[in-house]
Amino acid sequence: STHHSLIHSLRLGSSPLLSSYHLPPHIFRIDDSIYTHFRKEFPDFNVTEVDEEAMKTEAGKAKWRAFCNAYENVLKEFNTGTLIRVKESEPFGETNSFLGVRMQFYAIEIARIREASK
Numbered sequence: 001s002t003h004h005s006l007i008h009s010l011r012l013g014s015s016p017l018l019s020s021y022h023l024p025p026h027i028f029r030i031d032d033s034i035y036t037h038f039r040k041e042f043p044d045f046n047v048t049e050v051d052e053e054a055m056k057t058e059a060g061k062a063k064w065r066a067f068c069n070a071y072e073n074v075l076k077e078f079n080t081g082t083l084i085r086v087k088e089s090e091p092f093g094e095t096n097s098f099l100g101v102r103m104q105f106y107a108i109e110i111a112r113i114r115e116a117s118k
Contacts, residue, residue: 030074031110038107041067047111048088052098068103078103088112 038045041063054060071078084100085092 031106034071034107035110035114037067037070038111042107045108045111047108047115050084050086050098050108052086055100055104064101064104067107068101071103075103075106084108 055064068079079101081099082102082105083092083097084105086096086098090096
């Protein structure tokens with residue numbers, strides 16, 4: 001299935017902080033600003049277990065759209081579809097992922113990495 005192919009096409013990272021996926025190196029040049037912007041716009045967003053339904057309400061979509069569009073001229077393919085893990089503690093899978101956009105993935109995963117040490 002397409003879902004299965006997408007999951008298995010993810011490249012494995014060598015860092016334990018990156019779990020079982022790989023964030024492209026260019027993202028790390030601006031990850032401080034992405035994290036700061038994410039937490040400014042979404043201070044109470046639970047990255048441990050993402051609430052997909054809350055993200056997809058009209059208000060949630062509008063807020064995420066504004067957040068993501070801020071990176072339109074900063075990151076290539078910022079709005080390309082990608083899988084996002086629901087539960088941080090579990091690997092990608094049919095019951096632990098949903099389709100979002102790349103900028104959402106970056107923001108959530110950078111926050112997961114940063115906040116794991118707290």
